[in-house]
Amino acid sequence: MNDKQTAGEAEWAGAWADMQRHYWNAWSDLLQAAPGMGANKPSGASSAPWGQGFDLWSKMLGPVMPPESRTWMDKLMEINKGYLQMGEALFNTFSTAQKSGKDPSQWWESINLYLTKMQEQVASQFRSSKDPWAGFATLWGLPADTWKRLSSAWSAMPGDIERAFRDIDGLHQSGLAPLASDWLSTPTLGYTRESQEEAQRLGQLWLEYGQAVKAYGDALSRVITRAGELLKEKLMGQMNKGESLDSLRACYDLWVDCGEEAYAEVSLSDPFIQTQARMTNALMAVKRQEQKIVDEMLGALNMPTRRELDTSHRRLHQLQRQVWHLKRALEDFGTLELREEVAVLQRQVSELKASGTATPTQPTSPARRSTKSKDVT
Amino acid sequence: MFRPDHIMQEIYDFNHKVANGLKTLTRVGDIDVGASFKDPVYQEDKLTLYRFRPRVAEPSKVPVLIVYALVNRPYMADLQEDRSMIRGLLEQGLDVYLIDWGYPDGADRYLDLDDYLNGYIRRCVDFICRQHHLPNINLLGICQGGTFSLCFAAMHPEKVSNLVTMVTPVDFKTPDNVLSQWVQELDVDLMVDTLGNVPGELLNWSFLSLKPFRLTGQKYLDMAEMLEDPVKLKNFLRMEKWIFDSPDQAGETFRQFIKWFYKENRLINGNLEIGGHPVNLSRITMPVFNVYATEDHLVPPASSIALEKYVGSNDYTTMAFKGGHIGIYVSGRAQKEIPAGVAEWLKARMH
Numbered sequence: 001m002n003d004k005q006t007a008g009e010a011e012w013a014g015a016w017a018d019m020q021r022h023y024w025n026a027w028s029d030l031l032q033a034a035p036g037m038g039a040n041k042p043s044g045a046s047s048a049p050w051g052q053g054f055d056l057w058s059k060m061l062g063p064v065m066p067p068e069s070r071t072w073m074d075k076l077m078e079i080n081k082g083y084l085q086m087g088e089a090l091f092n093t094f095s096t097a098q099k100s101g102k103d104p105s106q107w108w109e110s111i112n113l114y115l116t117k118m119q120e121q122v123a124s125q126f127r128s129s130k131d132p133w134a135g136f137a138t139l140w141g142l143p144a145d146t147w148k149r150l151s152s153a154w155s156a157m158p159g160d161i162e163r164a165f166r167d168i169d170g171l172h173q174s175g176l177a178p179l180a181s182d183w184l185s186t187p188t189l190g191y192t193r194e195s196q197e198e199a200q201r202l203g204q205l206w207l208e209y210g211q212a213v214k215a216y217g218d219a220l221s222r223v224i225t226r227a228g229e230l231l232k233e234k235l236m237g238q239m240n241k242g243e244s245l246d247s248l249r250a251c252y253d254l255w256v257d258c259g260e261e262a263y264a265e266v267s268l269s270d271p272f273i274q275t276q277a278r279m280t281n282a283l284m285a286v287k288r289q290e291q292k293i294v295d296e297m298l299g300a301l302n303m304p305t306r307r308e309l310d311t312s313h314r315r316l317h318q319l320q321r322q323v324w325h326l327k328r329a330l331e332d333f334g335t336l337e338l339r340e341e342v343a344v345l346q347r348q349v350s351e352l353k354a355s356g357t358a359t360p361t362q363p364t365s366p367a368r369r370s371t372k373s374k375d376v377t
Numbered sequence: 378m379f380r381p382d383h384i385m386q387e388i389y390d391f392n393h394k395v396a397n398g399l400k401t402l403t404r405v406g407d408i409d410v411g412a413s414f415k416d417p418v419y420q421e422d423k424l425t426l427y428r429f430r431p432r433v434a435e436p437s438k439v440p441v442l443i444v445y446a447l448v449n450r451p452y453m454a455d456l457q458e459d460r461s462m463i464r465g466l467l468e469q470g471l472d473v474y475l476i477d478w479g480y481p482d483g484a485d486r487y488l489d490l491d492d493y494l495n496g497y498i499r500r501c502v503d504f505i506c507r508q509h510h511l512p513n514i515n516l517l518g519i520c521q522g523g524t525f526s527l528c529f530a531a532m533h534p535e536k537v538s539n540l541v542t543m544v545t546p547v548d549f550k551t552p553d554n555v556l557s558q559w560v561q562e563l564d565v566d567l568m569v570d571t572l573g574n575v576p577g578e579l580l581n582w583s584f585l586s587l588k589p590f591r592l593t594g595q596k597y598l599d600m601a602e603m604l605e606d607p608v609k610l611k612n613f614l615r616m617e618k619w620i621f622d623s624p625d626q627a628g629e630t631f632r633q634f635i636k637w638f639y640k641e642n643r644l645i646n647g648n649l650e651i652g653g654h655p656v657n658l659s660r661i662t663m664p665v666f667n668v669y670a671t672e673d674h675l676v677p678p679a680s681s682i683a684l685e686k687y688v689g690s691n692d693y694t695t696m697a698f699k700g701g702h703i704g705i706y707v708s709g710r711a712q713k714e715i716p717a718g719v720a721e722w723l724k725a726r727m728h
Binding site for chain 1: 380381383384385387388391392395483484486487488492496555558559560561562563564567568570571572573586588589590591594595597598601
């Protein structure tokens with residue numbers, strides 16, 4: 001390491017520390033505005049990496065923030081954290097490359113290494129986690145989150161059903177799904193055989209849903225892989241033309257472009273369309289079965305069931321529709337009657353005119369009122 | 378190639394903006410939408426028919442009824458003072474009515490297309506005709522509301538004097554229609570039988586999944602960049618409110634719309650029948666003004682442009698707007714081009 005490099009690194013390290021200080025100062029200013037928050041500054045915060053910094057902010061602000069805002073804040077933080085992690089990784093990548101000199105191929109190697117690492121990280125998170133959405137958290141935060149909430153909401157069963165059934169989903173990873181499927185196919189016996197059968201059916205449907213989610217996750221991981229390839233291609237293309245990215249934001253935007261391009265390629269393919277539909281259909285089948293089981297339980301407790309409510313709604317709607325039709329028929333009938341009356345009158349007037357015996361027309365009501373008012377004056 | 382110290386500076390700036398911007402967020406207050414004064418003039422179930430207060434002394438004699446989609450809320454057309462298509466139409470001298478469909482709940486799950494088109498829309502049109510002593514009025518349909526307007530005009534041509542459609546899907550099976558391709562394998566019967574009404578969140582998931590990197594990541598970084606500017610932030614939050622303000626869809630209507638339009642493309646295949654009324658686009662003989670967005674990812678231009686082939690009107694005009702499905706209402710250029718374009722076309726046909 002020569003003196004120049006050492007000096008450069010020291011400069012960066014100083015700048016880094018300086019920036020951390022500014023960064024915390026800004027947040028401290030904000031926190032001081034909140035009563036009683038000054039003491040909550042985490043110790044050792046100044047050494048926290050950038051990405052983790054957002055977590056700390058969120059924790060510090062938590063106590064003074066109403067729960068509804070906290071959810072919103074967490075969402076913002078999660079997305080921004082992904083951006084900062086990219087910055088952090090690029091910082092490390094470029095610092096390493098800088099150490100190796102200014103040979104463009106060295107730069108490229110470092111970037112290439114970073115991208116490959118990122119792709120592997122997503123893939124390994126996906127492979128090793130029970131959470132089928134692992135690895136997409138910052139890349140695909142919102143649709144994955146929305147889907148998770150969808151799969152739990154409108155569920156006849158309480159709680160986060162998606163999370164509760166992750167152990168069943170985990171059977172796919174451990175290769176035990178076929179065994180579980182066999183067990184869920186065994187004949188049921190005795191007084192409760194019907195309800196056992198329904199419960200087994202629910203288990204089978206969950207297995208199918210788990211498989212479908214996994215297949216969808218696989219498809220998404222192909223998008224990430226392809227996006228990484230495109231990013232490499234584009235960066236290489238820029239380097240060959242003697243161009244370069246001039247900011248972290250430009251790098252992020254390029255990544256987004258590549259992601260969308262990769263997604264557009266994949267999302268219109270037949271396998272993806274089938275995989276996505278399979279996941280949605282499988283979830284609906286699970287929910288349908290849940291409803292059936294819950295309805296049985298409610299029925300046994302002499303409580304109103306979903307089926308009963310549906311029947312009531314259907315009948316109410318049929319009645320409402322009959323009222324609409326009757327009302328319209330009445331209106332149409334009234335209008336028709338008036339039209340016929342006008343037509344008869346018009347015919348009579350025409351006949352009278354034609355016969356030449358027409359007498360002066362009786363004035364209409366407004367004219368009569370007008371005459372009367374004249375008489376008065 | 379940018380240097381590590383540049384990255385640090387950028388991260389610092391970004392952090393600083395977010396930190397300072399949170400102050401703005403705490404002061405931003407309620408996210409108000411709807412810029413123009415309006416009065417409810419007719420109500421039925423969840424539906425409210427509004428009449429906007431004119432902004433000229435003598436508005437046009439024949440009013441315009443805006444039929445919005447069931448998906449999302451109609452205030453997109455009147456988001457804020459400087460981003461309001463409706464305000465623009467009022468300033469152009471039009472007399473504007475709007476159907477607000479409200480938020481269907483479980484008791485509305487059996488409402489079907491016949492109820493919406495031959496029921497609600499027809500009664501709104503009849504109401505306005507009676508109020509103005511007119512045999513027919515102008516109809517302006519937006520997105521799915523445009524498809525509804527086309528169906529209505531085809532079933533009841535005597536009630537529509539001029540028809541304006543905006544970002545309206547007509548051919549539901551163009552190769553670039555991602556949503557259409559996605560729903561082909563969907564078991565919509567199972568979905569509706571299971572869920573009853575189809576949750577707005579499920580639709581949101583589909584829409585966000587069309588461009589996930591942009592709509593779930595990049596967009597929020599853009600927001601972080603504007604946190605320090607209260608005006609820009611509020612504009613962003615209004616849009617955000619609109620995007621996620623998604624009513625549930627009445628189950629039977631959703632089932633019919635997906636099957637008949639997206640899966641079977643009946644509107645252009647000529648085999649669509651709603652409530653016993655055949656829907657034949659060749660019966661649309663009144664003047665038609667079809668506005669589409671060239672970069673629309675929800676309703677591809679080809680899907681809208683197809684209308685020309687099927688309508689029976691001899692007076693058919695298209696207007697291409699350079700922008701997307703949302704930009705056509707809220708972009709700065711849209712404020713100048715869309716209301717003026719629509720009003721000019723309508724006025725030329727109202728004399």
